[in-house]
Amino acid sequence: MPTVAPLDLEGHCVAAVFLGNVPHFALADGAIHRLDNGHKTIQANDGLLAAFHDAANDRLITGGEDGKVFAVKAGGEATDVASAGKKWVTSVAAGPQGAIAFATGKTAFVRFADGKTREFTHPRSVEGLAFSPKGMRFGVARYNGATLHFPAAEGKPVELEWAGAHTGITFSPDGAFLVTTMQENALHGWKLADGKHMRMTGYPGKVKSLSWSVKGKWLASSGAPAAIVWPFSGKDGPMGKAPLELGTRGNTMVTCVACHPSQDVVAIGYEDGMVIAARFADAKEVLLRRQGKGAITAMMWDKEERRIAFGSAAGDCGVIDITA
């Protein structure tokens, strides 16, 4: 029977992550809480808007209302790594070789590990950022498509066009596909080798949470009463194939998904605070947490594949131990 160690906080949880195997919870007020032999807190941004877990460097990159970017490491170290002036930093991402990217308004910045920074301005706002897992390349979600930059080299960016407002962005773990979330209730994808389009529609709500399964075989998504899981193992991605619908509930929506690090299992968080795990092969479900105070907004599995840190819009966070 899974057990839940609750951590009741005040405020919207933007990220729940493990750093150095310690669960950390980043709240919208910029406080980073952790359960490290007791409840401890440090302050990052004055107003935290975006966070990205930099797995390679075991740190959390955050951006906020104060126009700053912080790197938070295990043990309670929050370092101010970059500043973009008075405007809000609305998205952050981490890439290869210690590089980070952050965006404010129409400008995306890439800061390399040596502190050198490059600026990329766009005709429209940068809505989302993601690094490709391979090579020094990052993508920007924008109105009417996505833009790919190669920050380590000179040269023109690659423009991928698709009408509509693209709000979030992710590369598949093998770098073959690029997927965006949209203002309308849909995902859009490109096969990068040939620019082929992939339309993933039919959601009743906006998709705000995406998670790639082990080796990128599947892409799980929120935005429906079930976790919608698209097959990406074929060479054309999910085209012509139906997605899995896991953990369907009649009276609430999925708000957050987090795929298991090594198995075809996804943790599904709902608007009413419930968390379950569902297996792709047979759609079998296990209840991990009952309803809470707010919608699940963040989840992450630990490296031992034993615990899930979760956070909600109302601040009732915690750690689920699935083996206990």
Place this chain on the structure above:
Amino acid sequence: MSDAQTQIPVTVLTGYLGAGKTTLLNRILSENHGKRYAVIVNEFGEIGIDNDLIVESDEEIYEMNNGCVCCTVRGDLIRVVEGLMRRPGRFDAIVVETTGLADPVPVAQTFFMDDDVRSKTKLDAVVALVDAKHLPLRLKDSKEAEDQIAFADVVVLNKTDLVTPEELAKVEATIRAINPAARIHRTTRAGVALSEVLDRGAFDLSRALENDPHFLEAHDHDHDHDHECGPDCDHDHHHHDGHDHHHHHDHAHPSDIHDVTVKSVSLRGGEMDPKKFFPWIEKITQMEGPNILRLKGIIALKGDDERYVLQGVHMIIEGDHQRAWKDGEKHESRLVFIGRELDAERLKKSFDACQAA
């Protein structure tokens, strides 16, 4: 869950550069009214007040991918409102200041079309600042100036000290011709009482049509004034001679004033047959949506003892029962469209055809 949360009211300030938006904004932020405001601006610029909750954002108009050209939202507002609402304890209301050339429609539609924004906030009113001296010129060079007036719930006619009484009367008549439904306040240095621009409930179906537009009130409505006038009854009326009152118009009155392309169509009738009226209004907003900037109405439905109120922006239309008809209150239906290229005769004919037998 979100439905338990109270919705934060949002006031939209439009108006050309120099019309007095910043002056009004500084007053909203500095006057002692016991409320805290978060302000979304396009440029920090001249706001002389130190406030953590002034957020700069780049105007981003996003067309929705649904084949409807008038379905536009402001992407930047979606993002900023989402960020602000993650820490809701900091403010009681939001003010959105738009740039001089901004189209107010995508701003307003954001609060109806985006589910997240809609669940957490509600549009309170659109306030247009108008420079009395320069309006005639603005109307000549741009469609935006006219749109801002046409779309407003409240018009602050500012800098009245810079024009003659005759010029002022003419400017006011122009505003009234574009938008008979708005309240007009004549001011200098944007000196309007803040209660006249904030917390108006202009998009709140239960309040909007109850309080504001006189044109929707019955003919025998008891005025506290010695003459009939527009809904803006709080200023002195000395310059009103020759003012074109709309109370008695059941037909369109395109302005005779040059450079005005927006007109309004006011319709009135008796009790409506719901089986005819709802399909009709649906069809009108579907077909004429791009031409309709605003619509508001109170409808008497046959066999229904409650008033039905409705309002719309382009193709978005909302309606609900508001309250029971009072004893002795005349069961009358009134509807006004503000827009472009509206066929008044056809609207009137088809509206009349919806009346209950």
